[in-house]
Amino acid sequence: xxxxxxxxxxxxxxxxxxxxxxxxxxxxxxxxxxxxxxxxxxxxxxxxxxxxxxxxxxxxxxxxxxxxxxxxxxxxxxxxxxxxxxxxxxxxxxxxxxxxxxxxxxxxxxxxxxxxxxxxxxxxxxxxxxxxxxxxxxxxxxxxxxxxxxxxxxxxxxxxxxxxxxxxxxxxxxxxxxxxxxxxxxxxxxxxxxxxxxxxxxxxxxxxxxxxxxxxxxxxxxxxxxxxxxxxxxxxxxxxxxxxxxxxxxxxxxxxxxxxxxxxxxxxxxxxxxxxxxxxxxxxxxxxxxxxxxxxxxxxxxxxxxxxxxxxxxxxxxxxxxx
Ligand code: IMP
Numbered sequence: 006x007x008x009x010x011x012x013x014x015x016x017x018x019x020x021x022x023x024x025x026x027x028x029x030x031x032x033x034x035x036x037x038x039x040x041x042x043x044x045x046x047x048x049x050x051x052x053x054x055x056x057x058x059x060x061x062x063x064x065x066x067x068x069x070x071x072x073x074x075x076x077x078x079x080x081x082x083x084x085x086x087x088x089x090x091x092x093x094x095x096x097x098x099x100x101x102x103x104x105x106x107x108x109x110x111x112x113x114x115x116x117x118x119x120x121x122x123x124x125x126x127x128x129x130x131x132x133x134x135x136x137x138x139x140x141x142x143x144x145x146x147x148x149x150x151x152x153x154x155x156x157x158x159x160x161x162x163x164x165x166x167x168x169x170x171x172x173x174x175x176x177x178x179x180x181x182x183x184x185x186x187x188x189x190x191x192x193x194x195x196x197x198x199x200x201x202x203x204x205x206x207x208x209x210x211x212x213x214x215x216x217x218x219x220x221x222x223x224x225x226x227x228x229x230x231x232x233x234x235x236x237x238x239x240x241x242x243x244x245x246x247x248x249x250x251x252x253x254x255x256x257x258x259x260x261x262x263x264x265x266x267x268x269x270x271x272x273x274x275x276x277x278x279x280x281x282x283x284x285x286x287x288x289x290x291x292x293x294x295x296x297x298x299x300x301x302x303x304x305x306x307x308x309x310x311x312x313x314x315x316x317x318x319x320x321x322x323x324x325x326x327x328x
Contacts, residue, residue: 006032006174007217010040010202011283013182014221014273016229018251018260020285020326021222022048022064025178027324029065035173036072037065038165040205041180042198043080043108043133047254048180058254060131062089062099063178069098074161077104078198078208080136080145083153090157101154102161106145108136126194127231129255134197162210169215179205183221183273194233202277220323221279223270223314225290228260237263248289265290265310267317274318282318284311285326297327 011028013019025048029037044060051057052067059066061081063073073095075081081101085108090096112132122128139145148158168175179200184190186200198204202219206212229235230253244250244262251260273279287307288295294303300311300322315322 006034006176007172008169008175008177008211008215009218009220010177010179010205010216011220011222012179012200012202012205012277014223014270014277015182015227015266016184016235017046017180017182018228018230018253019182019222019224021178021180022050022059023285023326024220024222024283024324025064025176026050026052026067028176029068029071032174032176033068034065034071034176036074036165036168036175037063037178038074038076038161038175038209039063039079039178040076040208041079041178041200042196043131043136044082044085045129045131045133045196045255046180049254057093059089059093060255061086062093062095065176065178066093066095071098073099074164074209075099075101075105076161076209077102078204079105080108080133080140081105081148081154082108082132083151087153096157099157100159100161100164101148101157103147103149103158105148106136106140107148107151108132109146112136112139125232127233129231131255137197165210169211177205177209177211183276184269189276191233194231202279218280219277220281220283221273221277221320222283222285223265223273225265225284225286225310227263227266227269230256230258230260235261235263236266239263265314267314270314271318274320279318279320281323282314282320283324283326284314284322287311287325288327294325294327297325300325303327
């Protein structure tokens with residue numbers, strides 16, 4: 006803080022929801038703003054014993070005094086948004102930018118009909134790619150045209166810029182992961198937008214010089230849903246044996262898994278201009294780390310792994326996930 010961007014370092018599902026929620030409680034940002042792509046993204050937050058699977062609302066909602074914004078670059082599905090507003094009880098503190106593009110049911114139908122997206126890319130078929138394509142053609146509807154969103158729309162960029170000028174704390178939440186970026190990922194097995202920190206800033210109307218920190222999130226092993234290359238991929242039995250089996254938040258699909266990839270991590274740090282790393286699920290790789298509160302607590306092997314990540318990327322590991 007004051008202005009921090011949070012992004013995924015691999016293929017999504019690194020645990021951005023958890024980290025964003027943790028920072029929202031600890032650093033108490035005045036504003037949490039969602040950049041990144043639309044409701045194809047899934048962020049899981051467990052708070053007060055309740056599990057939330059969010060696709061649009063910023064994960065920072067867990068702090069009740071934080072203002073919640075959705076930037077103009079984020080495609081919004083009103084059905085998903087209204088449902089999440091109700092579930093998180095955040096109607097009174099959300100603002101959706103006037104200029105968010107609208108994901109319509111026909112976008113989902115369009116994607117479901119496409120063999121290319123279903124079979125080749127392994128899309129979530131949430132309609133987000135079709136919406137982004139339509140926006141590029143300048144034919145998509147915007148949030149300001151949708152009656153059901155009327156109570157929630159406004160100029161989020163104006164609000165963020167005012168907050169920045171008053172030196173308030175802002176957390177920008179990205180989505181998916183660096184290698185699902187339309188530009189920097191494993192095309193065509195990618196999502197329909199750039200997903201790096203620069204894109205998240207553009208999505209919410211914050212310039213590069215206005216950012217203080219970029220936190221890139223890595224999981225202690227790499228997972229991927231949908232199609233596309235995954236170097237070092239283990240077979241299903243081995244993934245289960247290691248306790249790495251996971252399922253997607255949005256689609257429920259089983260994730261493929263591979264060991265931590267230092268080469269990808271280095272590249273992700275460069276592409277995002279990262280200044281900090283958060284490492285999740287350290288306890289899955291090193292059971293001795295379970296429940297550890299400080300980086301000094303886990304055993305030697307776990308500490309060496311964390312140090313190696315910092316050494317190879319040149320960026321400090323500031324947070325570890327241990328349960
Ligand atoms: P789409 O963006 O829904 O069209 O999906 C394109 C690719 O990105 C597919 O491989 C999806 O599995 C992947 N993808 C999209 N959103 C997420 C996410 O939030 N987490 C992980 N993978 C995602």
